[in-house]
Amino acid sequence: MAYKVLVVDDSSFFRRRVTDIINSDENLTVIDVAVNGIEAVEKAKSLKPDVITMDIEMPLLNGIEAVKQIMANSPIPILMFSSLTHQGAKATLDALDAGALDFLPKKFNEIANANSDAGSILRSRVLEIARKRLSARRVGTRPLTRTPLTKPSTTSASNSAGNTLVKRPVANIRPSGKSYKLLAIGTSTGGPVALQKILTQLPQNFPLPIIMVQHMPAAFTKAFAMRLDSLCKISVREAENGDVLKPGVAYLAPGGTQMLIEGKENHAKLKVVVDDTDRIAFKPSVDVSFGSAAKVFSGSVLGIILTGMGSDGREGSRMLKAKGATIWAQDEESCVVYGMPQAVAKAGISTADLPLLEFPNAILKEIQYG
Known part of the structure; x- marks a missing residue:
C-alpha cells in the first residue's frame, strides 16, 4: 500500500508540481493539499497522512507554527521546503527545532523541470521519512517526540524487522584508554x-x-x-x-x-x-x-x-x-x-x-x- 502524503503550500504551481512528482512513484500518493498552516493542522488531524511536505512562508499560519501544532496534536513526519536565504535558513532551523524531520531547498526552476534531479531527491526523502514512521509504529514508539537527556538504562527493543536487539548502556562501554x-x-x-x-x-x-x-x-x-x-x-x-x-x-x-x-x-x-x-x-x-x-x-x-x-x-x-x-x-x-x-x-x-x-x-x- 502506498504511503499517504499531504502537500502544504500557498503556491498553486508548487502544489501541483510537488503532487505530480510524488504521485509518479507507485509507493506514494498525495491524498490532499492545503493552502495555509491552518488547513494543514486540520487535515493532518483528520486525514492522518504518513508524511507532510510543508512550506514555511504561508498566510494565516506559517509553516513553523503549523509544525508546532501538528507535533503537539498528531505527530507526523514533516519535510520542509525552504528558500535559500539566510532568513530562510533560520526559519528552517526553527522548523526542525519544532519537530520537522528534514528539509529541501525550494527551487522553483528545478521543480518545474521534468528532467531535473529535484524530483528523484524529493521522492527519496519522502519515502525515507515515511519508512521511519512505519518503523516507529512497529516497535510501538511514538516518533518525533522530544526526549530529555536521561541516564542510560539496560533495555532491549525490537528493530524495524522485529528482531530483538540487546542495547548496551554507556556504563557498560569500557573506555579504551x-x-x-x-x-x-x-x-x-x-x-x-x-x-x-x-x-x-x-x-x-x-x-x-x-x-x-x-x-x-x-x-x-x-x-x-x-x-x-x-x-x-x-x-x-x-x-x-x-x-x-x-x-x-x-x-x-x-x-x-x-x-x-x-x-x-x-x-x-x-x-x-x-x-x-x-x-x-x-x-x-x-x-x-x-x-x-x-x-x-x-x-x-x-x-x-x-x-x-x-x-x-x-x-x-x-x-x-x-x-x-x-x-x-x-x-x-x-x-x-x-x-x-x-x-x-x-x-x-x-x-x-x-x-x-x-x-x-x-x-x-x-x-x-x-
Whole structure:
C-alpha cells in the first residue's frame, strides 16, 4: 500500500508540481493539499497522512507554527521546503527545532523541470521519512517526540524487522584508554537536531577540537553554526580557510565546499576549498574530511557517524580505523534515516552503536574527561 502524503503550500504551481512528482512513484500518493498552516493542522488531524511536505512562508499560519501544532496534536513526519536565504535558513532551523524531520531547498526552476534531479531527491526523502514512521509504529514508539537527556538504562527493543536487539548502556562501554586529539562528526538527514543534542551537553572546557560535516546548502551552514554557538557552552563556528584547530571549538564545514585538515597534529589547520566539480557527490563530504583527519591525526581521532541518508563517511571512517582511530555510529532506532550509520556498522567499522542521547556521556567517558 502506498504511503499517504499531504502537500502544504500557498503556491498553486508548487502544489501541483510537488503532487505530480510524488504521485509518479507507485509507493506514494498525495491524498490532499492545503493552502495555509491552518488547513494543514486540520487535515493532518483528520486525514492522518504518513508524511507532510510543508512550506514555511504561508498566510494565516506559517509553516513553523503549523509544525508546532501538528507535533503537539498528531505527530507526523514533516519535510520542509525552504528558500535559500539566510532568513530562510533560520526559519528552517526553527522548523526542525519544532519537530520537522528534514528539509529541501525550494527551487522553483528545478521543480518545474521534468528532467531535473529535484524530483528523484524529493521522492527519496519522502519515502525515507515515511519508512521511519512505519518503523516507529512497529516497535510501538511514538516518533518525533522530544526526549530529555536521561541516564542510560539496560533495555532491549525490537528493530524495524522485529528482531530483538540487546542495547548496551554507556556504563557498560569500557573506555579504551586511548589518547585523543580530535573529535570528528559526520551526518546528514536529521543531523541538525542530532548535533544540537550532543554539542549542547559538552562542557565549556572540552579538551578537543571538533570538526563537523553536515550535508547542508551553503546558505544554511553559517546560520546553523551561529545557532549552535548561541546554545552551546563550547564555541561553534563555520569553518574558514586557515583556521587553526583549538580545543573546545567546533568547526562546521561550509556548504558547497570541502573541508580538509592539514599540517601536524599539534598545529593542525583547516583548508576549505570550493568544490564545483561532479567528482564528489556531497559538498561537504564526510569521506573527504575524515580521510584528511586520518592523514594528520592518525589513530588519535574519535569519529562519529550520525543519522543520514546514503553511505558518505564509510570510506573516511575506514581510513581512520586503519590508522587505529575509534569509530562509533548512531543506532537505528534513534536515527531519522539509518543510512550513513548503517553503512559503517555493516562494514564492521564501528565499534559501538549508540542511541543519540547517550553520545555526550559516552564521549566524555571515552576521552577520560574530568
